[in-house]
Amino acid sequence: MTELSRDVIVINELGLHARSAAKIAEIARKANYNVWIIKDTKKVDASSILDILTLECAKGSKITLKIDDQSDLEILNNTVRQFETGFGELS
Amino acid sequence: MTDTGSREIVLTGIDASPGICIGKAYLVDIEGVDVVKKYFISEDDVQDEIKRFKSAVNKAKQQLLTIITNAPEELRDHTYILETHKVLLKDKMLYGKTIETIKNEKVNAEWALKKVVSDVKSMFKNMSDSYLKERATDIVYVSDHIMRNLVGAETKKIADIDKRVILVANDLSPAEASQINLERIKGFVTDRGGKASHTSIIARTLEIPAVMGLGNATNIIKNDDLIIIDGTVGTVIIHPTEETLLESGVRGAKYEELKAAITRDSHIQAETADGFQLKVMGNIELPEEVVSVIDYGGDGIGLYRTEFQYLSSPSLPNEYELFDKYKDVVEVIAPKPVTIRTLDINGDKAFSNNPDYVEANPALGLRAIRYCLKNPDVFRTQLRAILRAAAFGNVRILIPMISSYEEVIETKRILDEVADALDKEGTLFNRDVELGIMIEVPSAVIIADVLAGEVDFFSLGTNDLIQYSLAIDRGNRHVAHLYHSLHPAIIRMIKRVADVVRDKEIKLFMCGEMAADPINLPILLGLGIDELSMNPQSIPAVKSMIRALKVEDARAFMKDVFKQNTASGVEELVRGTFGSILSAKVYAR
Numbered sequence: 001m002t003e004l005s006r007d008v009i010v011i012n013e014l015g016l017h018a019r020s021a022a023k024i025a026e027i028a029r030k031a032n033y034n035v036w037i038i039k040d041t042k043k044v045d046a047s048s049i050l051d052i053l054t055l056e057c058a059k060g061s062k063i064t065l066k067i068d069d070q071s072d073l074e075i076l077n078n079t080v081r082q083f084e085t086g087f088g089e090l091s
Numbered sequence: 092m093t094d095t096g097s098r099e100i101v102l103t104g105i106d107a108s109p110g111i112c113i114g115k116a117y118l119v120d121i122e123g124v125d126v127v128k129k130y131f132i133s134e135d136d137v138q139d140e141i142k143r144f145k146s147a148v149n150k151a152k153q154q155l156l157t158i159i160t161n162a163p164e165e166l167r168d169h170t171y172i173l174e175t176h177k178v179l180l181k182d183k184m185l186y187g188k189t190i191e192t193i194k195n196e197k198v199n200a201e202w203a204l205k206k207v208v209s210d211v212k213s214m215f216k217n218m219s220d221s222y223l224k225e226r227a228t229d230i231v232y233v234s235d236h237i238m239r240n241l242v243g244a245e246t247k248k249i250a251d252i253d254k255r256v257i258l259v260a261n262d263l264s265p266a267e268a269s270q271i272n273l274e275r276i277k278g279f280v281t282d283r284g285g286k287a288s289h290t291s292i293i294a295r296t297l298e299i300p301a302v303m304g305l306g307n308a309t310n311i312i313k314n315d316d317l318i319i320i321d322g323t324v325g326t327v328i329i330h331p332t333e334e335t336l337l338e339s340g341v342r343g344a345k346y347e348e349l350k351a352a353i354t355r356d357s358h359i360q361a362e363t364a365d366g367f368q369l370k371v372m373g374n375i376e377l378p379e380e381v382v383s384v385i386d387y388g389g390d391g392i393g394l395y396r397t398e399f400q401y402l403s404s405p406s407l408p409n410e411y412e413l414f415d416k417y418k419d420v421v422e423v424i425a426p427k428p429v430t431i432r433t434l435d436i437n438g439d440k441a442f443s444n445n446p447d448y449v450e451a452n453p454a455l456g457l458r459a460i461r462y463c464l465k466n467p468d469v470f471r472t473q474l475r476a477i478l479r480a481a482a483f484g485n486v487r488i489l490i491p492m493i494s495s496y497e498e499v500i501e502t503k504r505i506l507d508e509v510a511d512a513l514d515k516e517g518t519l520f521n522r523d524v525e526l527g528i529m530i531e532v533p534s535a536v537i538i539a540d541v542l543a544g545e546v547d548f549f550s551l552g553t554n555d556l557i558q559y560s561l562a563i564d565r566g567n568r569h570v571a572h573l574y575h576s577l578h579p580a581i582i583r584m585i586k587r588v589a590d591v592v593r594d595k596e597i598k599l600f601m602c603g604e605m606a607a608d609p610i611n612l613p614i615l616l617g618l619g620i621d622e623l624s625m626n627p628q629s630i631p632a633v634k635s636m637i638r639a640l641k642v643e644d645a646r647a648f649m650k651d652v653f654k655q656n657t658a659s660g661v662e663e664l665v666r667g668t669f670g671s672i673l674s675a676k677v678y679a680r
Contacts, residue, residue, distance in 0.1 A: 019171055050211060050230070056219070
């Protein structure tokens, strides 16, 4: 069974700010089931910008992305890619 | 029609976007949003009420889309905030919660939205991060938009204004500011907002004057009042006298003239009035910043900081990743030079998996070249990438934190080794690169004569040089005021290095902040620096200052500088001697 969660590090300068949160939310809204972002003990719905912002993720924060169902693997991978490329803000 | 009957009033706010304009005030206001009525709805009407809310949201989305599509070309890069607002419209904490509230409490959509927004707002206002605190504003912009659609209030039709006016508003959302038509709107003033707001960024992009954060301008200024806004200093003058009008007209024209001259001339080589050419380069950290160096007329990259790639990923970047980025930069700006500074971080601290690893004194610790020589594999990987990228343009290598002769020799040995290996493998590379060292540790200044024989250039890293020489941590507010670029000790150190450089016939660059401040230029010119590198935005002002100076005067001026005993004495002397040039140039920045 494939892993349903992935750890990522926030690399963009401003952290998870409105623009990057909007990108995550847009992707997560396409999922069949819930997509979660977990930081420390807090777990929020990735389809909500406002929820994501409440995590207050600064640059360098370590977070976990989690999906509830196999069918959303592509969504998970896509989200991880966004994190790894700094939400396209670096290129 | 000047309002001669009224007294001149001067309001002071935040200088959000520079420039001066004179014109008639045009007040735009938000109607019907402040007062929201609450009423209950019957079970049967719940679905209709939800439908009404949904269609207000959809309408807002359409309106935002239209604004994005119609935004002027120069604002394209800034419409992302509107894209974010678009996604926010359907955020479940706003959208979902409002629908839930209508359903559960059987209240009208306006009231439900108001309640939800005030909850979300207070949540953000309580956050510790100032950036996130500010996001409460975005939520208000978005909800106001929906609310106006719900109550059927007129939106501020900024796009429809058909007179040449100055906008006066309580607040302008980025969506509203994006509709500004440059042929109609000369500038704007707002009660709220600040320098870092998106609205002020938009004003600066459009290059129209703006003063924000005035508090109560909308209560004082009336429609058609004649006003002057000076975005350079952050003032708004209402009912100006004839005298003020004349004066502002002159200031405005002077500002425009200087701005035009700076933009026009920034791509031309900076040459002093007596024909001495000085290269003005840009400092960059990300490859993408090359574009602004080119835009601001930089003569090349004087400092490419390479730490970012090492810090941005959990593992060390490989040779290919490094090469790829370096090549991008080198190719874009070729044939102009790119000065690549090798890794300048405390590596063990940055890469160690042990978070408890702490150096008592990191500024004096295992960093920069010290780290690289202790970890030759990391160093080799970077040098290989640099030499390979050098095949695609004009590259120089700059070694940071050199404090001894042995470090230079060891660096050169590794560089030769790397070049030999590349040669044997048959990989495309260029060994013909200039090698230089940062002069930023006092010991390097003192043995500059010894070091000069081994390298092609010196680059003065003034930030660290000043910090190490004056023993001042700028981050420590108890001593930060003692940090002075024009400290007599610093000027003497630079002179010592400059003398060595002239004697040994190598080149002298400067890449610290000291190079970017026009006030330092007469001294830097007098001491004989060949090349200055700075943040790209400072390039035009520095170039324009150089053109106003003469090397001959600057050299003669140094005699007086060396008679000064204090940093403030030096600064007063510069202002006294070059004050007229400085005031004109600094003003234009």
